[in-house]
Amino acid sequence: MSDEASTTPQAVPVHGGEADTTKRWFKPSAKQWTSMILLSAVICSAAILVGTYTIPLGKAAIVLQPVLWAVLMGAVIGVQRWKPLSGENRAVNSVLLNVSIVLFLAALGVGVGPSLGKLSTIGPAIVLQEVGHIFGTVILALPVAVALGLGKAAIGATWAIDRESYLAYALQKFGVKSPIYRGVFSVWLLGSVFGAVFISLLAGILGGLGIFDVRSLALGLGLGSGSMMIGGAAALTAIHPDQGAEILALAGLSNLVTNLVGFYAGVFVSMPISQRLYKFWSRLFRRNDDGHRLDSNGNAIVPATKRKEDNSDGLDVNAVIKDPEVAMGSKLWIMVFVASLAVGLLLNVLGTHKFAPTQITGILLLGVLTAIAFVLSKLMPNVPPSVWVLALATLVTAPFFPGSSVLVSITKDFNPLYVGLGSIAMLGLNIGRDVNALKTLNWRLIIIACITFTASFVAAAGLAQFVIHL
Structure with a gap:
């Protein structure tokens, strides 16, 4: 997987365009688990040691921080040909990624709970920013x-930022050969590979x-993607370190x-509006459903180098390599959780330069919340672990929850950006799986994906700004 199941999930064809009915399962060796755990830990440690650098651009700034270093170093290793990562190693990496990013959200949630009272004053802004996410792209x-x-394909590429559940919906609703699905797939792919980097740079520029x-920008980061949120929050925190806790909470x-x-807003509101507006814009710009211009008689003006009729946007949705699936048992799950907690604690100590015995208790609490989230998600598949863990962690540390002060005290030294840094490195390591599909993307899709991400973030931040300063 390239990101956590960021909204209500369905059967997600993450490894290509068609639903995979013949999954290939395997049991990884101890060496494969150890190598991927150590590799991500080393990458993140190096990223933390490199540190944060700010490049001024007039009033704006490009912020280069550990999140960027981690994904870039992971990507270099993921695409290199000297000793390429195998599909089995990437599959192992994906399991670790899923646990690591939910652990990040657990660490984030225990920071949100104590701040609920303070955040209540901007409650309308929190709700209204979602309108920006829905309509900004459209x-x-x-x-x-x-x-x-x-x-x-324009409909699929712009109705949302297209995370995993949107991808599954588009496949089931429109089919793998539909241009709408190819539009969704292209934005999902680019967001999975480059989303964290792009939002990090954009947040740094806007924040400067x-x-x-800065509160409006923090609210705008609720894009539904954990990796994008990590990248953007890290950039804003680097520019406004005194507001770091508030940025992460918001x-x-x-x-x-x-x-x-x-x-649900995307399916029942954004998609129908996109389909209606698409017809309007197509008439205005005199384009047909293949994207070709129409002459005065309504006939398509087809270029000499005509693109394939069934793939007019130039994207091969089946080009993503289909990695095998890890056969997970209870002992393997325990090992993955223990490894994720150990790496999260190590990176937090390295990043914050703080260690106290209570942090061991604290990381175990985060692990328990993460495990409960996975169990609840298994019992109720329509709600992913990312939603469960953030809600649970926020609830148990809220001022009204019995014993919350104790839980807050043992988790107060955790910086979610370091606890979840491993997931960012793992995203980079998995890029090798997506290289073939990336090569089929044309420049139009890349531009539109960037506009889609920017529009969602900026529109949400703009509406939040309006409410906060009303």
Whole structure:
């Protein structure tokens, strides 16, 4: 997997365009588990040691911080050909990634709970920013996509930022050969590979300009993707270190709202509106469903180098390598959890330069919350672990919860950005799986994906800004 199940999931065809009915299972060796755990830990340790650098761009700034170093170093290792990672190693890495990113959200949630009282004053902004996520992409990105000639793929590429549940919905609703599905798939793929880096750079630039209240930008980071949220929050925290706790709390709470309602809003509101507006923009720009211009008689003006009729956007949805699946038993799950907790604690100590015996108790608490989230998700598959863990961690550390002060005291020294850094390195390591599909993307899809991510973030931040300063 390339990211956590960020909204209500269905059967997600993560490893290619078609549903995989013949999964290949395998049992990894101890060497495979050890090598991937150590590799991600070494990458993250190196990223922390490199540190944070800020490149001024007038009033704005590009913030280069451990999140960026981790994903870039992971990507270099993931795509190199000298000793490439096997599909089995990437499968092992994906299991570790799923646990690590939910552990990050547990660490994030225990910081949200104590802040609920303070955040209640901007409650309307938390709700309204979701409107920005829903409509920002449709209003801003869709007309550009139609004008550039994406055809009906424009709908899938701009109705949302297209995380895993959106991908599954588009496959089941429109089919693998549909241009709408290819649009969804392209934005999902680019977001999985480059989303954390892109949002990190964008948040750093906007955070340095001073146009937006940093709280508005933090709320805008509730994109429904844990990796994008990590990247953006890390950049904002580097620029505004004195507001780091508030930034993480707002981003976490916003992401929880997006996870709870975003998918349904996308399916029942955003998609129908996108389909209607697509017809309007197609008439205005005189484009047909293949993206070709129409002459005065309504006939398509087809370029000499005509693209394949069934793949007019140039994307091969089956080009993602299908890695095998890890056969997980209870002992393996325990090992994965123990390894994730140990690496999370190590990185937190290395990043914060603090260690106290209570942190051992604290990381165990985060592990328990993470485990409960996975169990609840198994019992109720329509709600992913990412939603459960953020809600649970927020609840048990809220001021009204009995004994919350004790739980807060043993987790107060954890910085979620370090606890979850391993998941970012693992995202980079898995890029090798997606390289073939990335090569089939044309420049139009890349531009539209960037506009989609930007529109969702900026529109949500803008609406939050309006409410906060109303």
